[in-house]
Amino acid sequence: MSTLIVIDQPPYGSWAGREALDMAFSLAAFDQPVSLLFCGAGVNWLRKGQEPGTIRQKSVEKNLAAAPIFGVEALLADGDDCKRYGLEAEQLLDGVTLVQADSQLFTNYSHTAFAG
Amino acid sequence: MTEIQTLHILNKSPEHPRFARCLSIAGPADTILLIENGVLGLGAASDRASGKVMVLAPDMAARGVNSSAELAEIIDYERMVELTTRAQQVISW
Amino acid sequence: MQDSSPFSFTLVITGAPYSSQAPQSALSFAEAAIRAGHRVDRVFLYGDGVQLASALASPPSDEPQWPREWSTFLEEHGIPGVACIASALRRGLVDEGEQKRYELPASNLRAPFTIAGLGEWVEGRMSSSRTVYFHGSD
Numbered sequence: 001m002s003t004l005i006v007i008d009q010p011p012y013g014s015w016a017g018r019e020a021l022d023m024a025f026s027l028a029a030f031d032q033p034v035s036l037l038f039c040g041a042g043v044n045w046l047r048k049g050q051e052p053g054t055i056r057q058k059s060v061e062k063n064l065a066a067a068p069i070f071g072v073e074a075l076l077a078d079g080d081d082c083k084r085y086g087l088e089a090e091q092l093l094d095g096v097t098l099v100q101a102d103s104q105l106f107t108n109y110s111h112t113a114f115a116g
Numbered sequence: 117m118t119e120i121q122t123l124h125i126l127n128k129s130p131e132h133p134r135f136a137r138c139l140s141i142a143g144p145a146d147t148i149l150l151i152e153n154g155v156l157g158l159g160a161a162s163d164r165a166s167g168k169v170m171v172l173a174p175d176m177a178a179r180g181v182n183s184s185a186e187l188a189e190i191i192d193y194e195r196m197v198e199l200t201t202r203a204q205q206v207i208s209w
Numbered sequence: 210m211q212d213s214s215p216f217s218f219t220l221v222i223t224g225a226p227y228s229s230q231a232p233q234s235a236l237s238f239a240e241a242a243i244r245a246g247h248r249v250d251r252v253f254l255y256g257d258g259v260q261l262a263s264a265l266a267s268p269p270s271d272e273p274q275w276p277r278e279w280s281t282f283l284e285e286h287g288i289p290g291v292a293c294i295a296s297a298l299r300r301g302l303v304d305e306g307e308q309k310r311y312e313l314p315a316s317n318l319r320a321p322f323t324i325a326g327l328g329e330w331v332e333g334r335m336s337s338s339r340t341v342y343f344h345g346s347d
Contacts, residue, residue: 040133106207114208
């Protein structure tokens, strides 16, 4: 029963993405198979070089880099949305897999959820 | 009654990015249930969806939206519960 | 193929009362599920949804008092209501235990809601037949 947690909102302006990450990491902590899908404006979570200390927030870059160690199976990003936001491969965090966020992708997961 | 592969519960208005994304993800064996602000997208959903579209009556009545049953099946909360039991997967957008 | 055997539901509410319809949609769904003979295993409040557990909501008398509507429903049917601790503490929803721990001037969690971690949500997902989410619509 593999879960897909979807993040479609950008970082730092709202908390839905952080809360989605917490859901994914909780599932992984309980040995439940889980992957993260970043789409829409959510792909901006995956941009290298974020320094949210300037606005008094914590960076998730380390958490995302450590995702495989925590047991998150994959960090998926919609390729078209990355292009739209000018995210070339070199600007993406390591370990991100580009995908098409289409109906085919979603059929691979028995449970799909947003955090809000 | 045929099984529903995925029930998509869509509460977002047609202006919200998730509305279009839900419609692009939903397949012919899926059912889209419009609730809350989503009922305002009944026309758009009926046009674009490859599977069935249903709409929640109380949310339509609240917003003064009328529709002939040809566009979509108009249901109540009882039926909404039943749909969640019949679908293999439920995604709330 | 009529399958009328009872299902069990975990309901997750992420939309706040008076900011979204989530608490109302979820309550109508939950009541219909009970009427149909199904079980609601638990209700999990996440993100802004934790506001539903506030003991201090004071809407005008001609509007539903959503925390009270939900606490009445939960108590009537013996259903656990859990507010996620991380979401709750950030937003200032605390029970007596957290009030003591953080030396806060008050607690405001409405019974029968309790505070717990995301493990409750994971447990619900694993043990309930269906997990249904009620989000805000922004």
